[in-house]
Amino acid sequence: xxxxxxxxxxxxxxxxxxxxxxxxxxxxxxxxxxxxxxxxxxxxxxxxxxxxxxxxxxxxxxxxxxxxxxxxxxxxxxxxxxxxxxxxxxxxxxxxxxxxxxxxxxxxxxxxxxxxxxxxxxxxxxxxxxxxxxxxxxxxxxxxxxxxxxxxxxxxxxxxxxxxxxxxxxxxxxxxxxxxxxxxxxxxxxxxxxxxxxxxx
Amino acid sequence: xxxxxxxxxxxxxxxxxxxxxxxxxxxxxxxxxxxxxxxxxxxxxxxxxxxxxxxxxxxxxxxxxxxxxxxxxxxxxxxxxxxxxxxxxxxxxxxxxxxxxxxxxxxxxxxxxxxxxxxxxxxxxxxxxxxxxxxxxxxxxxxxxxxxxxx
Numbered sequence: 001x002x003x004x005x006x007x008x009x010x011x012x013x014x015x016x017x018x019x020x021x022x023x024x025x026x027x028x029x030x031x032x033x034x035x036x037x038x039x040x041x042x043x044x045x046x047x048x049x050x051x052x053x054x055x056x057x058x059x060x061x062x063x064x065x066x067x068x069x070x071x072x073x074x075x076x077x078x079x080x081x082x083x084x085x086x087x088x089x090x091x092x093x094x095x096x097x098x099x100x101x102x103x104x105x106x107x108x109x110x111x112x113x114x115x116x117x118x119x120x121x122x123x124x125x126x127x128x129x130x131x132x133x134x135x136x137x138x139x140x141x142x143x144x145x146x147x148x149x150x151x152x153x154x155x156x157x158x159x160x161x162x163x164x165x166x167x168x169x170x171x172x173x174x175x176x177x178x179x180x181x182x183x184x185x186x187x188x189x190x191x192x193x194x195x196x197x198x199x200x201x
Numbered sequence: 202x203x204x205x206x207x208x209x210x211x212x213x214x215x216x217x218x219x220x221x222x223x224x225x226x227x228x229x230x231x232x233x234x235x236x237x238x239x240x241x242x243x244x245x246x247x248x249x250x251x252x253x254x255x256x257x258x259x260x261x262x263x264x265x266x267x268x269x270x271x272x273x274x275x276x277x278x279x280x281x282x283x284x285x286x287x288x289x290x291x292x293x294x295x296x297x298x299x300x301x302x303x304x305x306x307x308x309x310x311x312x313x314x315x316x317x318x319x320x321x322x323x324x325x326x327x328x329x330x331x332x333x334x335x336x337x338x339x340x341x342x343x344x345x346x347x348x349x350x351x352x
Contacts, residue, residue, distance in 0.1 A: 014237075014240075017240060017241060019237055022234070022237045022240070023234050023237075026230060026233035026234050026236075027222075027230065030222075030225045030229060030230050030233055031221045031222050031224070031225050033229075033233075034224070034225045034226075034229055035221070035224075044226075047229065048228065048229070048232055048331075049331060049332060049351065051229050051232045051233060052232050052236070052308040052331065052332055052349075053308075053332055053349055053351075055232060055233040055236035056236045056239055056308060056332075056349055057349075058236070059236050059237060059239045059240050060239070060246075062240070085351075089254070089351075118221075119221075121214070121218070122217065122218035122221050122222070123218075125214055125215050125218035125219075126218050126219065126222060129215055129218070129219070140212065140215065141219075143212065144212060144215060144216035144219070169208065169212075170208055173208045173211050173212060176211065176215070177206070177211065
């Protein structure tokens with residue numbers, strides 16, 4: 001994974017005391033931290049506990065992060081370690097022995113590595129989406145909503161002629177493809193397939 | 202660049218990316234944002250140097266039943282904090298013994314204060330349910346902050 005200049009800037013700014021940069025970092029990586037917590041099947045109370053610890057630890061590490069590209073990996077391993085601590089403490093309280101039950105063994109390093117790659121790709125896609133003009137964002141949002149909107153509904157809501165929806169969709173996606181946010185995705189990521197990435201899902 | 206992705210694949214990936222963000226509860230995001238209040242705290246950090254739970258964790262591999270008191274030690278260059286859980290309260294002592302004030306900080310940003318007596322003893326009662334940290338200001342001007350504690 002290459003250094004995403006945007007993430008490098010966010011880390012530098014946050015470590016210099018810029019609160020908005022910190023908020024953006026949290027927003028960008030919260031899905032990664034949260035997903036790992038759900039893999040350990042933690043309760044909401046425990047997820048909050050883990051989340052709190054992870055972010056607080058990161059606040060203390062901000063100035064020491066030499067390579068911001070390592071941030072997702074640091075967040076993932078720190079989250080996994082905190083989850084394991086909570087699971088172990090809970091099982092100990094219930095006198096269930098060592099606490100190494102199936103749900104813990106299920107979360108192996110490979111799964112964590114994959115979460116990191118997926119999280120980076122998702123963050124880049126959201127950033128690229130956020131850079132699109134509002135009209136493109138509206139159109140793409142309607143196309144991927146669940147259930148999807150029909151072209152007639154899109155025409156009624158956005159005023160785009162039905163015959164232009166297809167070409168506009170293509171133009172908006174081409175814009176996304178060319179955005180700097182997606183360009184930051186590294187080549188190591190290429191071989192990772194989209195999970196459940198069926199067309200138009 | 203994602204030149205190799207066709208439109209349907211890119212749109213599918215975008216859909217997943219937006220859903221992953223929407224799945225995160227707002228309280229989770231808030232917790233993360235609030236953590237920034239701890240940025241650049243001007244206190245000496247005390248590291249966890251002993252945790253009875255760590256000993257037990259290893260012991261638990263051979264013995265599932267363990268019944269010892271939870272004890273923690275935090276150490277900084279100028280001060281050591283020894284903590285012990287007794288019932289619902291947390292008893293502590295500063296070493297070397299000295300008088301001062303102890304702040305209990307929760308992750309949500311709440312702060313409560315308690316006195317440290319002349320032989321360096323204090324108690325935290327009740328023990329916060331969420332992670333907390335202790336900040337100690339002593340009469341001689343030492344300002345020490347522990348790492349996060351979960352009892």
